[in-house]
Amino acid sequence: MRIILAPMEGLVDAPIRETLTQVGGIDRCVTEFIRVTHGMLPPRIFLKYAPELPNQCRTRSGVPVAVQLLGSDPHQMALHGARAAELGAPQVDINFGCPAKTVNKHKGGAVLLKEPDLLYRITAAVRAAVPDHIPVTAKMRLGYDDRSMGVACGQALEAAGAAEIVIHARSKVDGYRPPAYWEEVGRVREAVQTHVIANGEIWTVEDYWRCREVSGCDDIMIGRGLISRPDLAAQIKASQRGATLPAMTWAEAVELVRGYGQALQGHLEDKYVAGRIKQWLNYLRRGFAEAEAVWPQARKIRELDALYATLAGAAAKRQAA
Structure with missing residues (x-):
């Protein structure tokens, strides 16, 4: 298939x-x-x-x-x-x-x-x-x-x-x-x-x-x-195949989001990159509880570095827990 x-x-x-x-x-x-x-x-x-x-x-x-x-x-x-x-x-x-x-x-x-x-x-x-x-x-x-x-x-x-x-x-x-x-x-x-x-x-x-x-x-x-x-x-x-894979972690998802942002930075201004990342993050809320938890804070952030830091911090908290 x-x-x-x-x-x-x-x-x-x-x-x-x-x-x-x-x-x-x-x-x-x-x-x-x-x-x-x-x-x-x-x-x-x-x-x-x-x-x-x-x-x-x-x-x-x-x-x-x-x-x-x-x-x-x-x-x-x-x-x-x-x-x-x-x-x-x-x-x-x-x-x-x-x-x-x-x-x-x-x-x-x-x-x-x-x-x-x-x-x-x-x-x-x-x-x-x-x-x-x-x-x-x-x-x-x-x-x-x-x-x-x-x-x-x-x-x-x-x-x-x-x-x-x-x-x-x-x-x-x-x-x-x-x-x-x-x-x-x-x-x-x-x-x-x-x-x-x-x-x-x-x-x-x-x-x-x-x-x-x-x-x-x-x-x-x-x-x-x-x-x-x-x-x-x-x-x-x-x-x-009758198998089960370990589910993607929030830390792994954050790395994907960061890679996506880095790819966009060659074509868009940082403020627009931040907007595209938040667009994706809004969808990730359905798949990851951590995305839902960080969304109220992240959605207000306009600076790209601050947005990355917020997502990384959420991942670190999850790993520590």
């Missing part, structure tokens, strides 16, 4: 991908979406979202990275799919799942699930433009207003030549509210021959096994669960 790190716009950037893939258990990553509108984007935009491209589009740990596109014009999407392949993308993914209002307002992401025919035309155009040996895949939700369009959309993507379909187990209107409707993912999986990958509400090893049982999908995509618990993929892989 494979575990894929989900593309989370504004969060899962290249430094996060580097950080999480070094922990282990992740088989593939996907970039944040590249917004395709009317003009041809220059290579520097692709490199901004996928700086791994010059390295065979792999993280330093060797994990391949798919390049994701978002747009509604089949011709422009085809041109950009071909450009991504020319630049070295090992896989071109199409975003039909983003629920953001701004994106949907401009006819991108989940709003396209209202029009299976347009899903077909976009995917078929990209598939025709990209060399045969490079898979074209898609990520979707179960629908927009409700979950009734899942099968129709999945069948449209299959007919267009999608090699794989990742399905977030909610509609756009469902947002990210529990539960995840894994049984509806299973309905789509049974209706298509294309390989289906389940996504949504996998926070623990036990969640993985329940998702697998209900959806019938061996492969999964995880977003918030891996941000909250960086060793989750490794833990799931160990459970597949």
Whole structure:
């Protein structure tokens, strides 16, 4: 089975991908979406979202990275799919799942699930433009207003030549509210021959096994669960072997956060690096009691060194205890 790190716009950037893939258990990553509108984007935009491209589009740990596109014009999407392949993308993914209002307002992401025919035309155009040996895949939700369009959309993507379909187990209107409707993912999986990958509400090893049982999908995509618990993929892989790994400690998590911050410092001012670290720390609150305990203090800190010191102090207290 494979575990894929989900593309989370504004969060899962290249430094996060580097950080999480070094922990282990992740088989593939996907970039944040590249917004395709009317003009041809220059290579520097692709490199901004996928700086791994010059390295065979792999993280330093060797994990391949798919390049994701978002747009509604089949011709422009085809041109950009071909450009991504020319630049070295090992896989071109199409975003039909983003629920953001701004994106949907401009006819991108989940709003396209209202029009299976347009899903077909976009995917078929990209598939025709990209060399045969490079898979074209898609990520979707179960629908927009409700979950009734899942099968129709999945069948449209299959007919267009999608090699794989990742399905977030909610509609756009469902947002990210529990539960995840894994049984509806299973309905789509049974209706298509294309390989289906389940996504949504996998926070623990036990969640993985329940998702697998209900959806019938061996492969999964995880977003918030891996941000909250960086060793989750490794833990799931160990459970597949009938083993149990020691849980990541808070001190180990702090080292990951520090490494992430150091990677960002080459590109951002320290105050922005501190902001990104706090964004991640907010997710870590779900996976680590220490993150929850230190959050009221850390969230007010703007200086990077002070933030590192606060996190390190929390780790030292934990070890002493």
